[in-house]
Amino acid sequence: MRIVTVAAAQLGPIQRAEPREAVVARLMALMEEAHARGADLIVYPELALTTFFPRYYTTDAAEIDGWYETEMPGPATRPLFDLARRYRIAMYLGYAERTPEGRRFNTAILTDREGAIVGKYRKVHLPGHGAYDPERSFQHLEKYYFEPGDLGFPVWRNLGGIMGMCICNDRRWPETFRVMGLQGVEMVLLGYNTPSTNSQKPEEGPEKRLFHSNLVLQAGAYQNSTWVVAVAKAGLEDGHPLIGGSVIVNPDGEVVASAQTEADELLVHACDLDDTVFGKQTIFDFARHRRVEHYGRITAQTGVVLPTEPKA
Amino acid sequence: MRIVTVAAAQLGPIQRAEPREAVVARLMALMEEAHARGADLIVYPELALTTFFPRYYTTDAAEIDGWYETEMPGPATRPLFDLARRYRIAMYLGYAERTPEGRRFNTAILTDREGAIVGKYRKVHLPGHGAYDPERSFQHLEKYYFEPGDLGFPVWRNLGGIMGMCICNDRRWPETFRVMGLQGVEMVLLGYNTPSTNSQKPEEGPEKRLFHSNLVLQAGAYQNSTWVVAVAKAGLEDGHPLIGGSVIVNPDGEVVASAQTEADELLVHACDLDDTVFGKQTIFDFARHRRVEHYGRITAQTGVVLPTEPKA
Numbered sequence: 084m085r086i087v088t089v090a091a092a093q094l095g096p097i098q099r100a101e102p103r104e105a106v107v108a109r110l111m112a113l114m115e116e117a118h119a120r121g122a123d124l125i126v127y128p129e130l131a132l133t134t135f136f137p138r139y140y141t142t143d144a145a146e147i148d149g150w151y152e153t154e155m156p157g158p159a160t161r162p163l164f165d166l167a168r169r170y171r172i173a174m175y176l177g178y179a180e181r182t183p184e185g186r187r188f189n190t191a192i193l194t195d196r197e198g199a200i201v202g203k204y205r206k207v208h209l210p211g212h213g214a215y216d217p218e219r220s221f222q223h224l225e226k227y228y229f230e231p232g233d234l235g236f237p238v239w240r241n242l243g244g245i246m247g248m249c250i251c252n253d254r255r256w257p258e259t260f261r262v263m264g265l266q267g268v269e270m271v272l273l274g275y276n277t278p279s280t281n282s283q284k285p286e287e288g289p290e291k292r293l294f295h296s297n298l299v300l301q302a303g304a305y306q307n308s309t310w311v312v313a314v315a316k317a318g319l320e321d322g323h324p325l326i327g328g329s330v331i332v333n334p335d336g337e338v339v340a341s342a343q344t345e346a347d348e349l350l351v352h353a354c355d356l357d358d359t360v361f362g363k364q365t366i367f368d369f370a371r372h373r374r375v376e377h378y379g380r381i382t383a384q385t386g387v388v389l390p391t392e393p394k395a
Numbered sequence: 396m397r398i399v400t401v402a403a404a405q406l407g408p409i410q411r412a413e414p415r416e417a418v419v420a421r422l423m424a425l426m427e428e429a430h431a432r433g434a435d436l437i438v439y440p441e442l443a444l445t446t447f448f449p450r451y452y453t454t455d456a457a458e459i460d461g462w463y464e465t466e467m468p469g470p471a472t473r474p475l476f477d478l479a480r481r482y483r484i485a486m487y488l489g490y491a492e493r494t495p496e497g498r499r500f501n502t503a504i505l506t507d508r509e510g511a512i513v514g515k516y517r518k519v520h521l522p523g524h525g526a527y528d529p530e531r532s533f534q535h536l537e538k539y540y541f542e543p544g545d546l547g548f549p550v551w552r553n554l555g556g557i558m559g560m561c562i563c564n565d566r567r568w569p570e571t572f573r574v575m576g577l578q579g580v581e582m583v584l585l586g587y588n589t590p591s592t593n594s595q596k597p598e599e600g601p602e603k604r605l606f607h608s609n610l611v612l613q614a615g616a617y618q619n620s621t622w623v624v625a626v627a628k629a630g631l632e633d634g635h636p637l638i639g640g641s642v643i644v645n646p647d648g649e650v651v652a653s654a655q656t657e658a659d660e661l662l663v664h665a666c667d668l669d670d671t672v673f674g675k676q677t678i679f680d681f682a683r684h685r686r687v688e689h690y691g692r693i694t695a696q697t698g699v700v701l702p703t704e705p706k707a
Contacts, residue, residue: 207686210678235689238702245702255678257569257618258690265692267701283677291647295617298648302614305607306569335603336610363699365595366522366567370698374519377547378570380577382694386682387675389579390550390557 085356087242087270089312090117090125090172093329095346096318099134103159106132110163110176113349118170120351123196123242125167128274128316129177129189129206129251132160135276135316136179137224138323140215147228151181155192155200168198173242175312177250177274179228180205189229191248191274195241202239204248205232208256219282221323225252236262244269244356247309251275254313255299257306258381264307265369269356271303271311279324293328297338305336308362310354318345334359397668399554399582401624402429402437402484405641407658408630411446415471418444422475422488425661430482432663435508435554437479440586440628441489441501441518441563444472447588447628448491449536450635452527459540463493467504467512480510485554487624489562489586491540492517501541503560503586507553514551516560517544520568531594533635537564548574556581556668559621563587566611566625569618570693576619577681581668583615583623591636605640609650617648620674622666630657646671 092113097106110127117125130136136150155178156164167174173194180190189206209231211223236259238247247263247270254260254273263271277296281287296313304311310333317327329342331352340350366372380388404425409418422439429437442448448462467490468476479486485506492502501518521543523535548571550559559575559582566572566585575583589608593599608625616623622645629639641654643664652662678684692700 207689208684210684231686232689240702240704252678255618256685257573257614258685258693261569262690262692265696265699267699284673295648298610298614298617302569302610305610306567336607361596366564368698372520372522373568373570373697374543375694375697377519377544378574378694380574381570382687382690384577385685385687386680387577387579390552392552 085243086353087244087356088121088123088351088353089331090120090122091312091314091329091331091340091350092117092125092127093314093327093342093348093350094128094131094316096320096325097134097316099321103132107159107163109347111166113347114163114166114170114172116349117172117351120349122172122351124173126175126272126274126312126314127177128314129191129276130179131177131274131316133179134320135325137211137228138221140222140224148181151179151187153181164194164198167194171196175248175272175274187229188232189225189250191250193239193241193246193248193272201241202237202248203234204250205234206250206253207232207236208253208259210252220280220285221278221282223278223282238263238266238268247271249273251277254296254303257303260303260307260309264309268307268309269359270354271309273312274314274316276316277326279326289324289326292326296326296328297330300330300332301336301338304332304334306367308334308359308367310334310356310359315342334362397555398665399556399668400433400435400663400665401643402432402434403624403626403641403643403652403662404429404437404439405626405639405654405660405662406440406443406628408632408637409446409628411633415444419471419475421659423478425659426475426478426482426484428661429484429663432661434484434663436485438487438584438586438624438626439489440626441503441588442491443489443586443628445491446632447637449523449540450533452534452536460493463491463499465493476506476510479506483508487560487584487586499541500544501537501562503562505551505553505558505560505584513553514549514560515546516562517546518562518565519544519548520565520571522564532592532597533590533594535590535594550575550578550580559583561585563589566608566615569615572615572619572621576621580619580621581671582666583621585624586626586628588628589638591638601636601638604638608638608640609642612642612644613648613650616644616646618679620646620671620679622646622668622671627654646674
C-alpha cells in the first residue's frame, strides 16, 4: 500500500470584486480542514484566485493585469504556502500567470511537503475563441487571454508516487491522459471552471455538462489505470453559473467521492497508488498491447483529413 | 438530415458444436427482422460464425482450421450476402480469417447496399496472451490464434456517410477512435466477445465489465463526435459466459439503445449523421484545438518510460 490522502478543495464562486486576500483566506480555511482530516495533498481549482475572467471581454490593460500573478508565491499567496509548509501538505494550485517577458498562461503548480514548487504546468488545450464573438450567449476568450502551454505534459515524483497535472478542457482530450500514462502516471490532478451551459448551444445545460465531465475523467483514469482528482470552481459568479461536480476517480474508472454542492467543499479520500498496478500490468500493459505503427495520424496531422471523394 | 437506420444484431451464444449453416440461419433471421424494421445497415458481432475459440488451447491443426474462413463469402455465408443484396442492407460481419498464405487475423468486413465488400479491417489490439497460461481461470489466446491487424484504421464512404470499423478490445484504446476521428468518421462499427469475468481477477464480474465497455464506447463517441454501434456475442458458450450490453451511442456520448438480453436480439435506431457536425465544428474542432507538438510520446514510444529516479 502507498496511501496518499487527497483533499479535493472545491471552491464556490469568486465574484469579480472579491479581493485576492479574501480568496486566499477561503483557500486557507479549506487547508485547515484538509489538515484536520489527515490530507497529504490538497487540490484547488483552475484560476483559483480570481473569477473566471475569460467570460469578460476588455481591452483595459490595468484590469487585465489585475487578474494575473507575476510571482508565485506573491504577497497575497505567501500565507497559503506558509500554512502548507507548516502542515506538510502538498498542493496543486491554478492561477493566471504573467511572465517577466509579458507572456500569459493558464497555469498550475505542484508543491511538495516542504511547500517548494516541484512542478509547473501550463494549459495546452485552450477552449473557446480569440476575439469577441457576438454570436455567443457569453464569451469564452481563453485564446485571447492566454497562449497555449509550452511545457507539454510532464510528470513528477512526489509523495512517493508519480503525479501529473492538466487543466479543465485538457480533460476532454485523451491525448492528455495518454502522454502522462506513457510516463507511468499514478495520479492526475486537475482544476476546472466549466460554464453550466454551452455558450453555442443554450439547450445544453448542467446535467449534460456534468455527464461529459465525468465521462472523460473516468475514461482517462481507466484507460491509463491512474487516479484522477478533478476539482471545480462552481456556482454563480456575477450571474454566470459554473458546474460543480468535483470528483475523485479510482484507476478502475469509478467515482469514489463527489461534491454535493456548488460552494466551498472538501472531499477527502485515501488513495492507494498501488491500485494502479493491476491495470498497468494486464489489460493496459502498453508495451505488450499498443501498436504505434497504426497511430501515425495522431501526431502527423492536427485537423481532419477526409477520405477521397468518390469519382463523379 | 442524413439518416442511416442501423440494426445492431446481437447474437446469443454459439456452442462449439454448432455448424456454420445453423449460425448463418440465425444471422439471416436477424436480417429479416432488420429489413422489416427498415434498416439500411446491420452490424453483427466479432467472430460471428463460431464460438469464441480463443478460450480453448489446442494444437490440433484440423480443429484450428475449422474456425477460420478462407473466403468471404464462402459456401456457408453466400446465402447471407444474397439476402443482404436482395434487401439492399449494408453489413458489418466479424469472422476469423485465414489468408491463402496461411496468415490468421481477427477480421471484419463492411459491405455496401449491393452486397459488395467495400472495406476490410483486421483487429489491431489483440488482448490476452500468446501461450497457454495455467494461472488464468480460462484462456484468452488471441495472441496465439491471430497476428495483429496490418491494415490500420481506415474509413470508408458508405450509405452517404463516413464509416470506420474496429473489433472488441480496440474500443478500450482511445487511439482507435482518434485515428478514425482524424479522418472525419461519422459512425464506428464494432463487434465484441467479452468474457463476463476477468480471467486474471475473478472478483471482476459482469457489472464492472459492462461499465468499462460502455465507458470507453461513450468516451470514444463523444471525443470524436461520432455515432458508435457496438454489438456483442453474449451468453453462455459451453459454460463460459460472455456479457451482452450491445449499444448504439450518439455523438454526444449518450446511449440511445441497449440490449436487454444475452440472446439473439435486434436494436434498431435511426441515426442522423448530421448530429456529428456540431461537436466536430466546436469543442472537438481538431484543427483549432489539438496541439500535436505535445503528443509525441503517443507515437514515439510503445511502453511506459518512467521519470528519472531521485538521486540517492
